[in-house]
Amino acid sequence: MAQLKEIKNRIQSVRSTQKITSAMMMIASARLQKSQRSIRNLYPYEQNLYRMLQLLASQEEGIDSPFFHTRPVKRIAIVAFASNTGLAGRFNDNIADKLKEVIQSYRSLGKENILLYPIGEKVAKAVRAMGFQSRGDYNAISGNPSYNSAQQIAGELMQMYLKGEIDRVELIYHHFVTRGTQIVVNEPFLPIEPRIPEGEKFAPNYIVEPDRKTILTQLIPKILKVKFYTAHLDSVTSEHAARTTAMRIATDNAEDLTEELTLEYNKLRQQSITNELLDLVGGSFDSQ
The missing domain is CATH 3.40.1380.10 (ATP synthase, F1 complex, gamma subunit)
Known part of the structure; x- marks a missing residue:
C-alpha cells in the first residue's frame, strides 16, 4: 500500500508540473x-x-x-x-x-x-x-x-x-x-x-x-x-x-510520464486486490 501511495503522489506532482508548463507554453x-x-x-x-x-x-x-x-x-x-x-x-x-x-x-x-x-x-x-x-x-x-x-x-x-x-x-x-x-x-x-x-x-x-x-x-x-x-x-x-x-516538449513528456505511472499504479492495485482475494479464499479453506 505504501508503494501505491507513493506512485499516486508522483502522479499528482507530475500533473501539477504539467499544468505549469502548459500555462507557460500558452503565455x-x-x-x-x-x-x-x-x-x-x-x-x-x-x-x-x-x-x-x-x-x-x-x-x-x-x-x-x-x-x-x-x-x-x-x-x-x-x-x-x-x-x-x-x-x-x-x-x-x-x-x-x-x-x-x-x-x-x-x-x-x-x-x-x-x-x-x-x-x-x-x-x-x-x-x-x-x-x-x-x-x-x-x-x-x-x-x-x-x-x-x-x-x-x-x-x-x-x-x-x-x-x-x-x-x-x-x-x-x-x-x-x-x-x-x-x-x-x-x-x-x-x-x-x-x-x-x-x-x-x-x-x-x-x-x-x-x-x-x-x-x-x-x-x-x-x-x-x-x-x-x-x-x-x-x-x-x-x-x-x-x-x-x-514548454511544449515538457508538457508532452509530463503527459507520457503520467500515463506510465498510471499504468504502473493500476497494475500494482490489481495485484494488491488479487492478493487480498487469495488471502480470503485461503482463509475460507483453512476454516473448513
Whole structure:
C-alpha cells in the first residue's frame, strides 16, 4: 500500500508540473505571435533602408563617411542578446557559447580591449564567469525591446567609433526563422560595408534631393539604429519561440510520464486486490 501511495503522489506532482508548463507554453505562444507581427513589419523597412544605402553609396565615389572606414582592430565592442530567464532550451547557452568563441578569436587584443555589452541576465552571468566586466546593466530592457533603448545603445557605440575609441562592433543574437528554428548570428555592426546587390543598378532617372551625400549623412545613423533594434526584436522573438517549444516538449513528456505511472499504479492495485482475494479464499479453506 505504501508503494501505491507513493506512485499516486508522483502522479499528482507530475500533473501539477504539467499544468505549469502548459500555462507557460500558452503565455510564450501569445508573446511569440505579438513579436512575430512586429518583426514581420520591421524586416521590410530595415532591408529597404539598407538597400537604399547600398544603391546610393555605390553611385557616389566622393562620399567619405567615417562609418565606412575599415581600420586595424585594436579595440572591439561585442553586443550579445540573450534573456533574463531560462526554461527556453539552449537559447541562452547558444549565445554564451558563441560569445566565448568570438572572444577567443580576439584574445590577442587583450582583455582590456574587448568591451562586452550583454543584453540579458543570462549572458551577463556568462560574461562574469569569463572574468570580464559588462559595460552596463541592460537587464531591464532585455525582454522589452524598444527603439528608444536601441537608439541610446547604438548611439553610444557610434560615438565611440567616431572618436576612435573602438575599431569594430559585432552583434551576436538569434535570428528567428520558424517556431522551431532559430539561428545564432554573429555579424558586424560597424564599420558598414555598403555593397550593391548583384544584378542591381542605380536607376539614372532617379531624382535625389538635396543630394546623395546629404541624404547618406542622415540615412546612415538611422540605418544603424534600426539594425540594432531589429537584432534585439529578432532575439526576443526567437526567445519566445524557443520557450514555446521547450514548454511544449515538457508538457508532452509530463503527459507520457503520467500515463506510465498510471499504468504502473493500476497494475500494482490489481495485484494488491488479487492478493487480498487469495488471502480470503485461503482463509475460507483453512476454516473448513
